Amino acid sequence: MSQPSLQATLIDGKAVAASVRAEITARAGRLFAETGRKPGLAVVLVGEDPASQVYVRNKDKAAAACGFHSVKHTLPADTAEADLLALVAALNADEAIHGILVQLPLPGHIDEGKVLRLIRPEKDVDGFHPVNVGLLATGDREQALVPCTPAGSLVLLKRTLDRPLAGLDAVVIGRSNIVGKPMAQLLLAESCTVTIAHSRTRNLPDVVRRADIVVAAVGRPEMVRGDWIKPGATVIDVGINRVPDPARGGDATRLVGDVAFAEAAAHAGAITPVPGGVGPMTIAMLMANTLTAARRLLGLAPEPDLF
Ligand SMILES: Nc1nc(=O)c2c([nH]1)NC[C@@H]1CN(c3ccc(C(=O)N[C@@H](CCC(=O)O)C(=O)O)cc3)C=[N+]21
Numbered sequence: 001m002s003q004p005s006l007q008a009t010l011i012d013g014k015a016v017a018a019s020v021r022a023e024i025t026a027r028a029g030r031l032f033a034e035t036g037r038k039p040g041l042a043v044v045l046v047g048e049d050p051a052s053q054v055y056v057r058n059k060d061k062a063a064a065a066c067g068f069h070s071v072k073h074t075l076p077a078d079t080a081e082a083d084l085l086a087l088v089a090a091l092n093a094d095e096a097i098h099g100i101l102v103q104l105p106l107p108g109h110i111d112e113g114k115v116l117r118l119i120r121p122e123k124d125v126d127g128f129h130p131v132n133v134g135l136l137a138t139g140d141r142e143q144a145l146v147p148c149t150p151a152g153s154l155v156l157l158k159r160t161l162d163r164p165l166a167g168l169d170a171v172v173i174g175r176s177n178i179v180g181k182p183m184a185q186l187l188l189a190e191s192c193t194v195t196i197a198h199s200r201t202r203n204l205p206d207v208v209r210r211a212d213i214v215v216a217a218v219g220r221p222e223m224v225r226g227d228w229i230k231p232g233a234t235v236i237d238v239g240i241n242r243v244p245d246p247a248r249g250g251d252a253t254r255l256v257g258d259v260a261f262a263e264a265a266a267h268a269g270a271i272t273p274v275p276g277g278v279g280p281m282t283i284a285m286l287m288a289n290t291l292t293a294a295r296r297l298l299g300l301a302p303e304p305d306l307f
């Protein structure tokens with residue numbers, strides 16, 4: 001068999017994210033004109049992990065650029081669980097705050113589930129509260145807040161494929177509560193035939209070879225190889241892995257996804273890059289969820305779906 005010569009279409013997550021943020025900025029402007037209220041987002045970071053600090057700063061910047069009220073709470077790594085719970089309770093009660101995001105992972109001495117379950121579901125812009133997980137699973141997406149990374153991945157898929165997703169074979173690699181499971185639910189709601197693969201899956205390459213849509217969310221650098229990709233498939237790479245870059249020498253690093261990009265691009269019809277793919281969409285969808293939460297909490301009618 002000859003090598004496919006066509007290179008995949010690059011899915012420009014940065015550009016799509018910018019257009020989503022522009023739409024959210026316009027909607028926030030109309031909300032302010034009509035009610036004098038701004039969507040309010042609170043981001044809570046416990047500890048000093050440098051990567052987490054970068055994401056939290058980016059979220060704060062994006063919120064300000066969208067015309068939101070944005071507050072950032074940075075707590076020391078040894079914060080007592082009770083103090084974090086008290087902060088969440090205060091944010092739950094704060095009328096200026098419509099979205100609460102507690103950056104994960106939390107330090108080991110704090111029970112993550114306990115914190116996530118305390119966030120009011122109506123303010124849970126990560127979509128991690130069991131109420132929102134349940135609403136997504138029962139197909140009540142218009143009442144749920146949907147996790148940002150899967151929601152952003154679906155926007156990219158819908159804008160890339162110019163046909164309905166119904167009936168397509170989708171393989172999600174990874175079964176996390178944050179990405180894999182909600183991604184599978186969203187694809188199922190689009191009537192894809194969904195397979196969730198994971199570390200115990202037998203013959204993963206052959207499972208992936210069946211897929212019209214591949215979503216890689218395992219956190220293992222360049223694990224998905226080019227010859228696993230069915231010719232013409234759409235590949236969404238959720239992985240963000242920092243690896244040494246010996247070519248640049250010293251302590252240099254670079255970001256790679258869970259997909260071996262150059263190899264996969266020789267087979268795929270379309271593929272997201274890392275960086276510049278799913279990452280920027282995660283932040284854009286956080287803004288979308290915060291606006292959605294604000295409108296619901298203020299008793300206003302929903303805006304049309306972004307996707
Ligand atoms: N409660 C919670 N919610 C989250 O949504 C959450 C979290 N905790 N903990 C950490 C992860 C990670 N995350 C990213 C968001 C944006 C980029 C992003 O914008 N990445 C850029 C560049 C990143 C870079 O250069 O380092 C890109 O892919 O192009 C990446 C990662 C949200 N997370």
Ligand SMILES: [Mg+2]
Pocket residue numbers: 174175176179180217218219
């Ligand atoms: Mg995962």
